[in-house]
Every structure is written in C-alpha cells, then in structure tokens.
Amino acid sequence: MEVEQTAIGYDELAHWWGERHRDSGYGVKQLERAISFSLEQGKALDVGCGSSGRFMRVLKEKGFDVEGMDCSEEMLKLAENELFDCRYFQGDIANCQLDNGYAFISAWDSTFHLPLVGQEPALKSMCSALVEGGILIYTFGGVSEEGEISGGFEGQDFEYSSLGLTKNLELITQFGCECIHLEFDQGPGEGHVYLIARKR
Ligand SMILES: C[S@@+](CC[C@H](N)C(=O)[O-])C[C@H]1O[C@@H](n2cnc3c(N)ncnc32)[C@H](O)[C@@H]1O
Incomplete structure (x- = not known):
C-alpha cells in the first residue's frame, strides 16, 4: 500500500482517533520508561503522532x-x-530527510504501516537523526520472519509489515544505536513489541 492510501485511511479516522485516544494511557508507561533513559531534554519528534497529541x-x-x-x-x-x-x-x-539533532524520537504504532521496503529507510532516518545518547522508542511486530499483512481497522483497510526481531536488532546496530529495552508488552501471544534504543 502506498503511503497516500494510509494517509487517506487516517484522514477518515482522524476525529475518531482524537476523541478516542486523547486520554488514553496506551503506550504511555512505555514512553515514560524510554524518557527515563534520556540524558537531556532537547528536541523530540513523535513520528506518526496522530491527532490526539497524547505522546x-x-x-x-x-x-x-x-x-x-x-x-x-x-x-x-x-x-x-x-x-x-x-x-x-x-x-x-x-x-524523508529528517533534521538532525533530536534527543528523543518516538514512533508508536506508526512504522508498522510501512511496506517491508520502507522499514529499513525509516529506521535509518530515525537513528541518524538522533544526537549521541539520544533515545528512540518504536513498536513493531515481534515475528521471527519478515512479512506483510492486510487488516481492517474501524472500517478502513490498512497494511502492516515487520522485518522481524533479529533484523530490527541488526539494523538499529548498523545505524549506530544499541537496544536497551525490548518487550512483548501485550503478552507473548500478541506479537506487539516495543523497543528502546540509544544512539552510541
Ligand atoms: C495507529 S496510529 C498511531 C497514532 C499515535 N502514534 C498514537 O499512538 O496515538 C498510526 C499513525 O501513523 C501515521 N502514519 C502511518 N504511516 C506513516 C508514514 N509512512 N509516515 C508518517 N506517519 C505515518 C498515521 O497517519 C497515523 O496517524
């Protein structure tokens, strides 16, 4: 799926998302855990920020x-x-070419919508934009093998992909970061992983 299609789907859901998630605590403990690793309060970027402003x-x-x-x-x-x-x-x-100099980047349930070919450039872009010691938190499907799937959500069709656990760890290392926390935060059966990385 092209990003334009994903954007159209979320344009349709924007009001619903904002109202539904404004006070949602989903992912917030994980965000706070990531922030606790941060050494400086500089520039922060929320990738796929959605409409609620919650992160x-x-x-x-x-x-x-x-x-x-x-x-x-x-x-x-x-x-x-x-x-x-x-x-x-x-x-x-x-x-996209992100500015450099971010102390913190979050991408909660956003990069999982990229096609497989988009995963590596997105990780490269986020890791490269961090300052030394900067923190990245993002979510992905914690599968063993890479794959793409389609799924309906609130009446919209979306696509999802994951490079899998090993490849994610390899790539963040290749792009100058190290994993400092990885967790199946919705239980082992759900396959939803969040990863916190620090720029070396
Ligand atoms: C499931 S929502 C999550 C929103 C927000 N992160 C939250 O947790 O409330 C996914 C968001 O990612 C955005 N998104 C999807 N693909 C994207 C891409 N390639 N680049 C930037 N944003 C994207 C969508 O428009 C949507 O706002």
Whole structure:
C-alpha cells in the first residue's frame, strides 16, 4: 500500500482517533520508561503522532521541545488544535530527510504501516537523526520472519509489515544505536513489541 492510501485511511479516522485516544494511557508507561533513559531534554519528534497529541503532551511536560510528524493532513490539523505550541510537518518517514539533532524520537504504532521496503529507510532516518545518547522508542511486530499483512481497522483497510526481531536488532546496530529495552508488552501471544534504543 502506498503511503497516500494510509494517509487517506487516517484522514477518515482522524476525529475518531482524537476523541478516542486523547486520554488514553496506551503506550504511555512505555514512553515514560524510554524518557527515563534520556540524558537531556532537547528536541523530540513523535513520528506518526496522530491527532490526539497524547505522546507529544507527555514529552512537553517532561521539558522537551516537541515536534510531530504524520503522513495524514487531518491527523496533523487536529493535533495542532490540541497542542498549538509545537512544530508539525507532514511526511512519510520512509521517504524523508529528517533534521538532525533530536534527543528523543518516538514512533508508536506508526512504522508498522510501512511496506517491508520502507522499514529499513525509516529506521535509518530515525537513528541518524538522533544526537549521541539520544533515545528512540518504536513498536513493531515481534515475528521471527519478515512479512506483510492486510487488516481492517474501524472500517478502513490498512497494511502492516515487520522485518522481524533479529533484523530490527541488526539494523538499529548498523545505524549506530544499541537496544536497551525490548518487550512483548501485550503478552507473548500478541506479537506487539516495543523497543528502546540509544544512539552510541
Ligand atoms: C495507529 S496510529 C498511531 C497514532 C499515535 N502514534 C498514537 O499512538 O496515538 C498510526 C499513525 O501513523 C501515521 N502514519 C502511518 N504511516 C506513516 C508514514 N509512512 N509516515 C508518517 N506517519 C505515518 C498515521 O497517519 C497515523 O496517524
């Protein structure tokens, strides 16, 4: 699926997402765990920030200078209404040149929508944009073999892919980071993994 299709699906869901997730604690403990590894409160970027501003709000409260990126224009518009004093930009994380100098990058349940070919460029882009000691937290499917699947969500069709556990670990190492925490946070049967990495 092209990123434009993913963006159209999330444009449709933007209002629902914002209302449903504004006060959601989903992933927030994991985000706070990642923040606890951070040595400095510099620039932070939330990749695939969605419309609720929920991760960006936590990062702001912790003292970061926060930016949000998303491929969906509607998601970004609503996020800006929630938190107006942040920088927002539209883009595809697999096809963009991020600024350097981020102390913290989160990508919670966003890069899992990339096609397989987009996974490596997205990881490279995020790892490269971190300062030394910078922290990345992202989620992916904790499968053994790489693969792509389709699935419906709230009436929209989406695609998902994962390079699998070993390849994710290999790539973040190749791109200058080390894994400092990896967890099947929804239980071993669910396959949902979050990984925290630190830039060497
Ligand atoms: C499942 S939602 C998660 C939103 C937010 N991270 C949260 O946890 O509330 C996925 C988000 O990722 C965005 N997204 C999907 N593919 C993307 C891409 N290639 N580049 C940037 N954002 C993307 C979608 O538009 C959507 O806002």
